Amino acid sequence: MPDLIIDNxxxxxxxxxxxxxxxxxxxxxxxxxxxxxxxxxVGACRVCAVKFIDGPVxxxxxxxxxxxxxxxxxxxxxAEAVDFRRHVIEWMMMNHPHxxxxxxxxxxxxxQDLTVAGGHGIRRFSGKKRTYADQYLGPLIxxxxxxxxxxxxxSRFYQEYCGYKDLGVMGIAxxxxxxxxxxxxxxxxxSGNLIDICPTGVYTxxxxxxxxxxxxxxxxxxxxxxxxxxxxxxxxxxxxxxVRLEAGYSQAVNGAFICDRGRYGFSWxxxxxxxxxxxxxxxxxxxxxxxxxxAGRINDLEKQYGxxxxxxxxxxxxxxxxxxxxxxxxxxxxxxxxxxxxxxAGPGAAAAxxxxxxxxxxxxxxxxxxxxxxxxxADPLREAPMLALAMRQAWRAGAGVFAIDPRDLEWPxxxxxxxxxxxxxxxxxxxxxxxNGFFENDSRHGRNMAAIRDQLAQSRSPVIVCGTAxxxxxxxxxxxxLVQWLRKSKKDARLFGILPxxxxxxxxxxxxxxxxxxxxxxxxxxGQIKALVAAQSDLWKTCQDxxxxxxxxxxxxxxxxxxxxxxxxxxxxDIVIPVFSVFEAGGIYINQEARAQWSQPAHAGGTPVRxxxxxxxxxRVIGAAIPGGGLPPAWLAAWQIAGLAxxxxxxxxxDWMTKAYPVTAPVKTMGSEGVRIFPSQ
Amino acid sequence: xxxxxxxxxSLCTGFYTTLKHIFRGPATELYPEYKRPLPARSRARIIxxxxxxGRERCVACYLCSAACPVDCISMQAAENQQGRRYAAWFRINxxxxxxxxxxxxxxxxxxxxxTPSFEHADRDIMKMVxxxxxxxxxxxxxxxxxxxxxxxxxxxxxxxxxxxxNEAPPVNVRxxxx
Numbered sequence: 001m002p003d004l005i006i007d008n009x010x011x012x013x014x015x016x017x018x019x020x021x022x023x024x025x026x027x028x029x030x031x032x033x034x035x036x037x038x039x040x041x042v043g044a045c046r047v048c049a050v051k052f053i054d055g056p057v058x059x060x061x062x063x064x065x066x067x068x069x070x071x072x073x074x075x076x077x078x079a080e081a082v083d084f085r086r087h088v089i090e091w092m093m094m095n096h097p098h099x100x101x102x103x104x105x106x107x108x109x110x111x112q113d114l115t116v117a118g119g120h121g122i123r124r125f126s127g128k129k130r131t132y133a134d135q136y137l138g139p140l141i142x143x144x145x146x147x148x149x150x151x152x153x154x155s156r157f158y159q160e161y162c163g164y165k166d167l168g169v170m171g172i173a174x175x176x177x178x179x180x181x182x183x184x185x186x187x188x189x190x191s192g193n194l195i196d197i198c199p200t201g202v203y204t205x206x207x208x209x210x211x212x213x214x215x216x217x218x219x220x221x222x223x224x225x226x227x228x229x230x231x232x233x234x235x236x237x238x239x240x241x242x243v244r245l246e247a248g249y250s251q252a253v254n255g256a257f258i259c260d261r262g263r264y265g266f267s268w269x270x271x272x273x274x275x276x277x278x279x280x281x282x283x284x285x286x287x288x289x290x291x292x293x294x295a296g297r298i299n300d301l302e303k304q305y306g307x308x309x310x311x312x313x314x315x316x317x318x319x320x321x322x323x324x325x326x327x328x329x330x331x332x333x334x335x336x337x338x339x340x341x342x343x344x345a346g347p348g349a350a351a352a353x354x355x356x357x358x359x360x361x362x363x364x365x366x367x368x369x370x371x372x373x374x375x376x377x378a379d380p381l382r383e384a385p386m387l388a389l390a391m392r393q394a395w396r397a398g399a400g401v402f403a404i405d406p407r408d409l410e411w412p413x414x415x416x417x418x419x420x421x422x423x424x425x426x427x428x429x430x431x432x433x434x435x436n437g438f439f440e441n442d443s444r445h446g447r448n449m450a451a452i453r454d455q456l457a458q459s460r461s462p463v464i465v466c467g468t469a470x471x472x473x474x475x476x477x478x479x480x481x482l483v484q485w486l487r488k489s490k491k492d493a494r495l496f497g498i499l500p501x502x503x504x505x506x507x508x509x510x511x512x513x514x515x516x517x518x519x520x521x522x523x524x525x526x527g528q529i530k531a532l533v534a535a536q537s538d539l540w541k542t543c544q545d546x547x548x549x550x551x552x553x554x555x556x557x558x559x560x561x562x563x564x565x566x567x568x569x570x571x572x573x574d575i576v577i578p579v580f581s582v583f584e585a586g587g588i589y590i591n592q593e594a595r596a597q598w599s600q601p602a603h604a605g606g607t608p609v610r611x612x613x614x615x616x617x618x619x620r621v622i623g624a625a626i627p628g629g630g631l632p633p634a635w636l637a638a639w640q641i642a643g644l645a646x647x648x649x650x651x652x653x654x655d656w657m658t659k660a661y662p663v664t665a666p667v668k669t670m671g672s673e674g675v676r677i678f679p680s681q
Numbered sequence: 682x683x684x685x686x687x688x689x690x691s692l693c694t695g696f697y698t699t700l701k702h703i704f705r706g707p708a709t710e711l712y713p714e715y716k717r718p719l720p721a722r723s724r725a726r727i728i729x730x731x732x733x734x735g736r737e738r739c740v741a742c743y744l745c746s747a748a749c750p751v752d753c754i755s756m757q758a759a760e761n762q763q764g765r766r767y768a769a770w771f772r773i774n775x776x777x778x779x780x781x782x783x784x785x786x787x788x789x790x791x792x793x794x795x796t797p798s799f800e801h802a803d804r805d806i807m808k809m810v811x812x813x814x815x816x817x818x819x820x821x822x823x824x825x826x827x828x829x830x831x832x833x834x835x836x837x838x839x840x841x842x843x844x845x846x847n848e849a850p851p852v853n854v855r856x857x858x859x
Contacts (some may be wrong), residue, residue: 106742
């Protein structure tokens with residue numbers, strides 16, 4: 001544990017800590033352009049120079065390249081170091097274009113901040129500025145190479161961290177160029193992070209081009225609801241519109257990056273097609289009135305056919321609050337039940353949730369330190385992209401990666417695959433736990449399976465990743481069994497299940513056995529279910545046979561939809577109740593490792609100014625109410641549709657939920673990294 | 682005795698000053714019959730000026746709205762067909778403006794300028810809200826020479842990369858010659 005002094009502060013840090021990080025741990029920020037904790041240090045930008053006054057190193061050195069040692073005395077504000085940094089910045093600005101006013105990075109640009117902080121204002125060099133031709137990098141990222149300061153963050157991230165080769169650094173001397181060999185769409189599904197890590201405006205966000213400046217945005221820290229990983233995101237909203245999502249930092253989940261699907265998969269929030277007004281039989285009205293009308297019709301049908309004729313379909317798209325409300329209301333009204341779409345998208349989801357315990361759960365960040373990874377019926381790159389990036393980091397650190405999967409897998413790292421058919425997988429996985437000599441007779445998979453078994457035997461902390469979509473329940477149970485067996489043989493084995501939706505875990509946690517969509521469709525076909533409430537349901541999307549679902553829906557007497565997305569069910573519904581999305585109402589989401597996280601609302605809701613103003617000046621009429629605002633959150637809509645008095649605030653709702661479902665009690669005291677909630681076993 | 686001299690002296694100077702002003706003309710100017718020419722830099726109604734080549738000068742960088750202490754400027758930037766950033770809409774609420782001139786100071790392109798024209802009071806407050814068309818003029822205002830896009834370094838329909846002031850032609854990445 002080296003002791004050192006930085007700016008007269010005594011600091012003790014772990015061995016191997018770099019001086020730049022040691023200073024940061026003491027609250028002293030040393031400027032940097034090239035240094036990024038996840039990418040490591042290269043000492044390319046020279047702007048983190050500090051003066052080492054005493055100790056094993058003396059003089060001006062780069063603080064990112066020197067590890068903290070005993071007896072070091074460091075000054076970050078020594079006149080010589082400050083002068084050095086000032087000259088470095090001035091030299092970087094020599095070729096930087098004069099385009100801050102039209103650059104989207106302006107306002108949250110590291111180069112801009114440090115240039116101002118360093119006091120550089122007027123370019124003293126009178127020579128010509130170097131220019132570059134830009135490239136087309138696809139519909140998501142703009143390229144403006146003139147602004148580059150050669151920090152190498154992008155090429156390091158792209159090639160070393162992600163393992164894709166189509167973007168990198170070219171040329172020599174004054175002609176260093178960061179880009180592709182020729183124009184084209186970036187192949188890396190994590191390429192959006194280039195926008196975040198670029199210290200200046202070489203890579204900027206294309207969909208939100210020119211939409212606003214950082215100081216005008218309403219910002220909040222949210223949870224990505226695109227897949228089950230629950231990565232941390234920074235949401236920027238302006239003029240009642242979600243403008244941009246950026247990676248948030250989470251030590252336990254995603255580190256500093258997010259995938260492109262999460263970053264760009266939010267256009268439905270701002271969509272003009274999104275339901276924003278209540279609708280009863282093609283007549284628009286206030287959401288509350290529509291909900292009251294729905295409650296009336298449900299009561300009538302209940303009187304006519306009994307409570308068993310009413311069903312609710314929901315999905316893991318809903319927050320924990322909404323799922324709890326629906327579970328509870330179905331129960332107290334003795335309705336037919338709550339049918340969970342996610343069980344069609346991931347038949348193995350229930351097994352993945354019940355197989356998880358405090359001992360065998362693993363955070364995504366901890367997957368990076370596994371020494372062996374076996375993916376069973378899982379394709380992380382498609383089902384949970386950030387997991388593929390975590391697996392690559394484990395592979396870079398020397399872990400062996402194996403896959404048992406029938407599909408053609410393409411991951412950005414080397415792995416060995418057993419191409420077994422889906423129905424073979426459970427046998428192969430449980431075979432590893434049951435006995436030796438099992439695979440020697442298997443001519444097709446024997447050699448590869450033996451390699452996996454040997455690697456497992458050598459490993460100390462293996463992670464078994466299992467998909468819930470392709471393999472189904474048997475595969476997930478076999479994977480959970482393998483983890484159990486490995487743990488019995490004194491290995492720190494962990495289970496990482498990939499669930500279909502952001503809150504699949506929450507839906508199953510509240511009620512171990514929600515109804516499946518198959519049961520729901522059968523109930524509708526047989527005429528037993530007369531009324532269906534589609535509460536943020538993706539039934540149409542997850543259903544394998546839309547024609548059959550179409551016929552089943554036609555037999556219903558009443559279809560009600562409460563949703564924030566214009567789904568097929570919304571367009572067919574007799575009554576539509578628009579609800580706030582996670583960006584407006586917030587919500588608790590439980591990810592696949594049982595981590596409950598609170599996603600903050602980003603703005604107060606309402607129809608985007610872009611829509612109310614039709615692209616031009618917004619309407620001049622100003623009133624107390626927000627146009628298109630005042631929609632109920634999904635949990636509130638649930639109570640309204642059931643015709644019961646709802647808890648009168650979100651706080652009251654939380655109180656109610658933690659009492660009605662004691663398993664959720666920890667959410668009341670959770671911190672910024674959330675809290676892990678396991679089903680009581 | 683000294684006291685009396687002081688009293689008489691004070692009275693006389695006071696009456697003398699009054700007497701002197703009786704024979705002078707009035708200093709008050711009669712507005713609106715007479716409108717005094719104001720200095721070019723006096724601060725009143727805001728305009729959006731044009732580039733020396735007649736094109737739109739404002740690049741909708743949001744700096745004026747950020748500098749505005751009373752939040753009376755709002756806008757939305759967009760990209761036009763020539764590849765230039767411009768304001769899709771731009772609104773100044775003169776009912777709220779305090780004519781401090783910070784927007785003009787913040788403007789990197791000399792687009793937004795305050796003019797001496799102060800006569801735009803109105804009884805209807807909605808008439809105090811000026812939209813982009815109400816603000817735009819077809820001259821350069823006080824800054825007759827500056828053209829942001831001569832120096833910006835971003836390519837658009839009028840200038841390619843390397844075609845701006847003091848710029849070298851784009852680098853050829855594919856050569857290894859020194």
